[in-house]
Amino acid sequence: MKRNNSDRNSRAAAPWVKWTAIAVCLCAAAGALILLLPGGSKKPAGNPASPLNPASYAISQAIYPETAPHPTDEDWSKDSDAASAAMEAWWNETEVRQANQNVYRGALDNFLRRTVPTFLAGEKEDNRVYSPLNVYLALSMLAEITDGESRAQILDLLGAPDIEAARQRAHALWLAHHRDDGMVTSVLAASLWLRDDLAFIPETLDTLAKNYYASSYRGVMGSEELDAAMQSWLNEQTGGLLEQQASGIRLDPKTVIALATTIYFRAGWMDDFSEHATAPDVFHAAGGDVTCDYLRRENFQSTVYGGNGFTALSLPLANGGAAMWIVLPDEGAAPEELVQSGAAMEFLLADRESWQEQGVYLVRLSLPKFDVSSDTDLIDGLRALGVTDVLDEDLSDFSPLTRQADRLFLSQAQHAARVAIDEKGVTAAAFTVLAVARTALPTGEEYDFTVDRPFFFAITDDDGLPTFTGVVNCPAE
Numbered sequence: 001m002k003r004n005n006s007d008r009n010s011r012a013a014a015p016w017v018k019w020t021a022i023a024v025c026l027c028a029a030a031g032a033l034i035l036l037l038p039g040g041s042k043k044p045a046g047n048p049a050s051p052l053n054p055a056s057y058a059i060s061q062a063i064y065p066e067t068a069p070h071p072t073d074e075d076w077s078k079d080s081d082a083a084s085a086a087m088e089a090w091w092n093e094t095e096v097r098q099a100n101q102n103v104y105r106g107a108l109d110n111f112l113r114r115t116v117p118t119f120l121a122g123e124k125e126d127n128r129v130y131s132p133l134n135v136y137l138a139l140s141m142l143a144e145i146t147d148g149e150s151r152a153q154i155l156d157l158l159g160a161p162d163i164e165a166a167r168q169r170a171h172a173l174w175l176a177h178h179r180d181d182g183m184v185t186s187v188l189a190a191s192l193w194l195r196d197d198l199a200f201i202p203e204t205l206d207t208l209a210k211n212y213y214a215s216s217y218r219g220v221m222g223s224e225e226l227d228a229a230m231q232s233w234l235n236e237q238t239g240g241l242l243e244q245q246a247s248g249i250r251l252d253p254k255t256v257i258a259l260a261t262t263i264y265f266r267a268g269w270m271d272d273f274s275e276h277a278t279a280p281d282v283f284h285a286a287g288g289d290v291t292c293d294y295l296r297r298e299n300f301q302s303t304v305y306g307g308n309g310f311t312a313l314s315l316p317l318a319n320g321g322a323a324m325w326i327v328l329p330d331e332g333a334a335p336e337e338l339v340q341s342g343a344a345m346e347f348l349l350a351d352r353e354s355w356q357e358q359g360v361y362l363v364r365l366s367l368p369k370f371d372v373s374s375d376t377d378l379i380d381g382l383r384a385l386g387v388t389d390v391l392d393e394d395l396s397d398f399s400p401l402t403r404q405a406d407r408l409f410l411s412q413a414q415h416a417a418r419v420a421i422d423e424k425g426v427t428a429a430a431f432t433v434l435a436v437a438r439t440a441l442p443t444g445e446e447y448d449f450t451v452d453r454p455f456f457f458a459i460t461d462d463d464g465l466p467t468f469t470g471v472v473n474c475p476a477e
Contacts, residue, residue: 054230107160176461192258241429305352311330369423372420419459
């Protein structure tokens with residue numbers, strides 16, 4: 001290696017969703033759909049009677065599974081018996097989450113191999129962030145409201161043999177990644193935004209509610225009030241991390257339905273970086289040298305991996321399995337090369353216990369603090385990945401959504417994501433908007449791992465699934 005600078009599943013209760021009868025008529029107006037994916041808090045803020053508050057438009061609201069809290073040191077000191085019981089409940093819930101991971105384990109590998117290079121492609125000077133989990137769930141929901149060849153092409157990209165398999169995997173993904181136990185915040189939410197004068201096929205809406213925990217809202221599409229309410233919901237669910245991107249979300253008057261799913265992620269490092277050790281240094285960005293603050297850690301033991309054109313290590317997060325991976329290209333190479341060649345994803349998806357080039361070192365780590373975000377138009381990428389019929393009003397099939405599904409097509413597909421790290425840990429959020437409109441090394445040596453040039457990163461959960469990936473070309477932006 002080149003060394004250079006079942007029963008348990010039933011405990012995750014299904015959401016309670018009570019549908020109020022929607023007495024609306026079918027109409028011939030053009031339609032648009034927006035599907036969003038990011039995360040956040042649980043309770044609506046502000047005055048429920050306000051026209052800007054989502055609760056003003058609520059038809060039904062899902063109740064999300066409660067997360068067993070991990071007992072704190074204070075809990076153990078106050079009441080060890082209660083803390084022991086809480087710890088057992090936490091472990092039982094962890095086992096349920098792991099059982100759900102088995103539902104989709106390995107099934108998303110091809111989706112990751114195909115989409116990560118596609119949606120992280122771009123100019124070498126740009127930072128880019130992509131959440132595979134977000135886009136996978138968005139496309140899964142899109143598959144629910146399509147049929148025929150339109151659905152088949154989406155399922156092919158998802159790597160699912162049929163809609164039942166896709167639905168089962170998406171539901172298991174939701175249950176495996178939704179947690180707020182005091183150690184990790186990984187909060188998912190979903191909502192349906194319905195046109196107030198159009199009837200929808202209730203079975204499809206029930207499926208979205210049951211499997212994606214979707215609350216439902218109804219209002220006048222294209223109105224400033226409903227737009228503001230939806231933006232408020234997005235900001236609440238993503239902890240305000242994507243406020244600028246959410247402010248650009250508008251529901252066209254021709255909108256038929258808006259589907260919103262969100263993820264918000266926050267976790268501390270297993271071992272914090274000392275703020276006293278943080279110091280400025282030079283980062284050799286693609287567009288020229290910049291100065292930024294570096295997190296530093298001395299002499300910690302870690303496995304360093306080598307591959308074709310890169311070295312890599314992981315920084316464990318405080319939940320016993322999740323981690324941030326830093327994949328550093330060899331000098332003179334660019335992270336885009338690792339992404340486009342597939343080398344980065346092959347490494348992340350590999351069985352690292354049998355990885356040939358690896359060794360345990362006492363590492364001196366220098367890692368720039370960063371806060372990077374990006375907006376990605378997914379349309380061209382989806383077309384290149386074989387999802388084409390939903391983009392054509394003459395070929396698309398949205399018959400599961402409404403009985404008046406003619407001339408509907410996918411007109412917009414936007415993805416926004418943000419990841420930030422500091423001395424304490426990682427914070428991340430993402431959303432996807434889909435609009436459907438009518439018309440081996442030796443052990444014990446010391447190793448300097450200085451990340452002073454563009455690099456690729458990934459955040460993996462305890463199931464190994466990359467929930468966020470990205471390229472940092474300039475951390476000082």
